[in-house]
Amino acid sequence: MCGIYGYISLKEPIEPETLRRMGHALKHRGPDDEAEWIQNSTEMSIGLGHKRLSIIDLSPAGRQPMANEDETIWIVFNGEIYNFKDLRKELEKKGHRFRSNSDTEVIIHLYEERGTQCLESLRGMFAFALWDNKTKTLFLGRDRIGKKPIHYSVTPSGIVFASEIKALLQHPDMIRELDLKSLSKYLTYEYVPAPDTIFKSIKKLEPGHYLLYRHGKVSLSKYWDIPIEDYPIADRTEEQYTEELREILDKAVRDRLVADVPVGLFVSGGIDSGLVAAFAARASQQLECFTIGFDEPSFDESRYALQIAQGLGIKPHVKIFHAQEMLRMVERLPDVLDEPLADPSILPLYLLSQFASHKMKVVLSGDGGDELFLRCAARVHEVSPQRTGVQSTCISRILEHGFQDQAVPQRSRGLF
Template sequence: MCGIAGAVWSRPEDAVDRNTLTRMTTAIQHRGPDDYGLLFSSDLEGGQAVSAQCGLGHRRLSIIDLGGGHQPLGNEDGTVWTVFNGEIYNYRELREELIARGHKLATSSDTEVIVHLYEELGPRCVEKMRGMFAFAVWDQRRGRLLLARDRMGQKPLFYRQDGSRLLFGSELKAILQVPGLPREVDPRSIDLFLTYQYVPHPHTIFKGYHKLPPAHVAVFEQGELTVSRYWEPPYAEPAGPPLSPEKWRQELRATLTESVRLRMRSDVPVGAFLSGGIDSTIIAGLMQSQSERPIHTFSIGFPIKEFDERSFARQAAEHLKTDHHEYLVEPSALGMLPKLIWHYDEPFGDSSAIPTMYLSEVTRQVVKVALSGDGGDELFAGYSRYQAVHLAAMSDWLPSPIKSLLGWRMWQQIPTSTRQGAIGRRAKRFIEALSQSPERRYLRWIGIFDQRMRNELYTPEFLQQLDGYDSGEFIHAAYAACPDRDFVTRTTCADVLTYLPCDILTKVDIASMAYALEARSPFLDHRVAELAARMPIELKFQPGRGKKILVETFQDLLPPSIQQRPKMGFGVPIDHWMRNEYRQLLSDLLLSQRSLDRGLFRKEAVERLIQEHLNNRWDHAYRLWNLLCLELWHRVYVDEPVPLHAPEDLLAEG
């Protein structure tokens, strides 16, 4: 696991010098504190002269071939070079095939297979790889740069094209170290953020900067950039093949077991996150079944019962006989904010990033690699909201006047608990959205601010900048990728293409890499994902129960209490914080002149959100959290030069 950065240019005035490239890699040194390296194509002897020049930078977290995996790494004659972030889990098999075909490999690292696969297949080299990756390959002879990102989107990759120059980096902050670059906030990205609590690919918060989407490659040659997709999960295919439930379970057991086996390959200690949920318990159990000694497992808990999963994690660890590490942490309402805002580069509103950072910090004290259960909910219909999707589909036959009545806004005035996830609160959200199309209904359930609330929040000037932009197109495009399956399957497909890479995997990558911890996710092996995509929905989902086939297939690894355990979110008490530690902060920041002068939000609309929440009329905790994150992000990434390290104080009004 590492950090990469670099540039390609053809005009001398666009050149990125050694000091700038060093600064780019320094900005992401937390991703790779073990080693660093720089390479400039002008220093290479191999290959013919080309008009374009390239600079590659790397920060290394040593996991495979600790002594021999220095990067940038090249082929035998120095004509192909790569910088790489991630792991190629099938590198041993690929290495043997390459040697058999006459390639000479000088190291035992997974990085080296990339340059030799590129020699044979060019940009199609990604099709041979099983793993999580973001990498750049410089082809000296062609003057070509290849950028690639893994199929599921586990590793990030940002880029910016300025005419004939291309800049790239593992994190946006690396690119922003290049002198003279603009930092103009994109109004549409703010609208997207307040819809989804993240800025989805290919957008970034700044105009002119992009994320390479999952399962895409980009080729930059002769000043032209071509971006193309090389893989997609087969949700568009009919469910099948027509296998018996037992055969599906056998396929699932074999495929996921192999995925875990490959992800246990490491030259450093490996452990597992263990929440005591179904997904993490299965992964830890498969690890333990393939280990000769107890594996290390890790869980954290909070001194607030509804956010404390330690008892379930303890049961799972005792059942699996792992070497379990349990930590009680006091989440700091204010102390984590500077680190959180700086590390995530863009506004990021998923508050579970906070416990994920705490868990990564304590895990890194014992191991350097941790396996997780990420992806299980999306691939196997585990979220409780899929139950709502199924139930709502049964109401679609109702006459339009009745659905319109159900969607009447006054339903929101019915008093209910303000606690996130409370039954009354969830019922109101469910009823209010029934009048909309199934896709719009789902967006309303998962969204932070719906369209009406955003329109009320924005100033007239900001609305004019949006010019009718529809943030819902992002999720609509994902639904269109699975047009002919049942709506629950279509919804899981939409989550796999949107929420999983943009929220869950972004959260885990940034939180784990903040502490130089490599997080691996066996459920996200593309063969597991393909199997899940083809699986009939009745094997995964039934009313009142998700992840049906996971429980049936791996019940030997799951204690009975965990088999029946409802889904529990990995969160922190945001609602409590908003009414206590953050109470004064809400006004001090969101209603400050500095914030209002940005011209984004109407003062009276923000005041109403704050008062309705503090008076227990509506639960706006997550909306206010997202507004806080957005304002604090502006203070770090817009108001001042981008710092190389997390600032100590974001709350001063100065």
Template sequence: MCGIAGAFWTSPHHEVSAAVLTQMTDSIAHRGPDDSGIYHRSQQVHGPYGIIPGIGLGHRRLSIIDLAGGHQPLANEDETVWTVFNGEIFNFKSLRARLEGAGHTFRTDSDTEVIVHLFEDEGVDAFRHFNGMFAIAVWDQRHRRIVLGRDRLGQKPLYFRVQDDQLLFGSELKAILQVPGVPREVDPGAIDAYLTYQYVPHPRTIFKGIHKLPPGCYLTFDGQKLEVISYWNPDFTQEANLSLADAKAELVELFTDSVRLRLQADVPLGAFLSGGVDSSLVVATMKQLTDQPVKTFSIGFPQKDYDETSYARLVAEHLGTEHHEFQVTPDAVEILPKLIHHYDEPMADSSAIPTWYVSQMTREHVTVALSGDGGDELFAGYDRYKAVRWAAMIDKLGPFGRLASRIGMKVLPAGGPQKSILRRGYRFAEAMSLSPARRYLDWISIFNETRRGDLYSDAFLAQLPESDPFSFLYQAWKRVGQRDPLIAASLADLTTYLPCDLNTKVDIAAMANALECRQPFLDYRLAEFAIRLPSKWKWRGGRGKFLLKHAFGDRLPKAIWNRKKMGFGVPLNTWFRGQLRDILHDTLLSEASLSRGYFQPAAVRQLLDEHDQNQFDHSARLWALLVLELWHQEWVDGHQAA
């Protein structure tokens, strides 16, 4: 687990100096406090392969495997293939055995060396063989090109910028921003998407000209031609015809092997334990695979509605773990600047706050933590999928269903607390006139299309591109073809919400605290299995995760299987009427904020007034606006391209 940065150029006028490369690498030192290294070579006009482009590779290391020998950048024997790499290749031992059988000689025991030797043999097809979480950069001297690759489910981030013959890349945006001349021009379309989803979807970033490499893709650039190619394309339209017994057996085998692979480490290792089904199953499986008590970590909050520690404690006692429980009183005033600095672009998932705290406290005891991320997307665990099922049944009623929805809108209140039953009912009825994909976006949006239109100024509306933020979700939704809408929603979340929100949130919070986080549910083999499962093996009796319970029901207490799902969140609603009220008002109503020209001042004041007067819970929307403005102050105001 590390941080990477670098540059490639074919003209001496666009060279990135060794000093700047070091600055890029140092800007992400928090990702790798144990070691650092750079490889820098100016463009060569004469050489065995003709004109050789300039290359710079930088690395910050958090040592996990082969503590003594895993230094990067790392090259093959004749130094025609160099790599820097962030993440873990969990199947590196089997790949190494195969490569040694083919005659390759290894100098280290690290997973990194597998990358250069496999690239020698397979080229870009090497990415298909890696089972892991990774962002990889390869300098391929023989073909005079730079190659970037990202893992299938987007667990590790990778940003890049191409201008003329120069390519810059980094694990975080801040690395690219260290290069003189890189502009910080905000993309209006990215703001529109951010206020829709609470994150900026790939391949966009908040800045024009800088992009995210999408999950499951690799990039090649030779100074003239840029290609982004997807190497992972499972067929989302096909369902497996599996009996329940066969599905259970395959799930147990895949999940057990996934956890086993993620226990490889030469440093202390533990697990996040929320007391939910997914993290509890990870811990239960860890217990089966190790002779030592599993170290588990959970955090609790003073507000009962946001505290899961009693469930985590129940699981810990049931499994006999070495449990560490931290009681935290979140200090939003203290933590906000840290979040804004480390999340280089606006990210409005407020669960980044508890994720930060649990990462910080876990790092005091271990260097690696396993988590349960991905289980909800793969096995239909979110409560919102109930609405998807109900809506699908109403759709089958045709005109009668639409009439019932219109009646519901007239009798249900439009205001009130965001999560109240009546408010949810109104939103459900309101969206029933839309297509299934559109209504799902309406349900998950921070600001839906109508609210964004009411918020934006005329000048900002004129700057927006013709493309609709909906297209990001729709492209994912339609991949399932004619399958059940529940499958469409959950698999759309798998390729949108999971990589762009959840994985980003965990990666940044964990790596800011020099903690590696591994997610067994996101083994691509397990994902491919779950993608093919029909909804009947995921959803039963109005609840998701049916197959998980059928396969692993005896591993956890019944109370864990039967408990109501609780989000990993913080009481924004209360904070915005209490400790954060002054910061919220002073920030959003400041001259700097209102003069940016994005929003109508009256619309911002209305959101604040309605929330203050408890007419409506606008906390998620206000948090998104607050994060956006504070991000502007940190990353744009006062910064001029050199």
């Protein structure tokens, strides 16, 4: 992950020290490089900053903030565009010239070609801030599902934005007033749903949305939503659905293995991370995976993760944590989280990420499988049993027949 931040001032010049403080609050997001760009004018002033975790194009050419040839468009970007090579070929045929091999530069030229409709062509996880100096417009965009965060606050003197709330709070215009409605939502849902945050003055840009800020005015637009359509499930065979799902998962994992640094895996021993690991093992050699265990046997599932790793020929790394380490982590949560979150999985996930970060910059995980395949108990009642059964059967068939040349533990096969 990288960290992006910046602000527009309608009245005063950009204060470099304010921008520096905002960036310092995000230093954990980008240890490889950092840079800032400031443009002061009588009409309005803008400052952009970037903390870089180098994944694609590790050279100085990939440094951000990044501009087009005549420096009329500037961007700071966090994430990864999986189809950037295909988009680059299309743009080169139309005469666009590139100075780097990064996916970031593709967004700049795609914006030149299509404006805000560039979002419809991007396939990946992303959050970015793009400044168009010709139209004096700030363009904030976020990926369809919201994997990458971006927060903003509109003030009388401009707009402030950043990957995390803690960076916005470094700006002197921020008012640290608790939003009681957001607190009520937190107590109901155990998190604060977008577009709200726990602070009245700060908002989340919602997934599948973009924001335009021009001449002191904000407009928000939705460019994508989950398609809710009733596809008949009887027009194709179960085997056809299974094969299509296998192909989708295979391509999704292959796309996410593209990087100029090694890519590892989080393997828990469950079905989701096991499936990702199996597809990754097909696509790449010499993979490494990371697992944590606990000294309390009733909570420790590391043995299942080891079975998956050994069966797929993946090098495992396992670390056993103790209760005292978990308690110490609780004390650090206010530094890690910007707003309350009642999800206990943050503890093992943080420890696992910390453990893996000593060897890897990028890892793939099985997060999101429960939501995609309707295994969340609170949501199952909203979906017809027939449709749920088909999805479950497709996954089971992939496990049983899709990896006959690779061992998958019996525990994972029996989860459906």
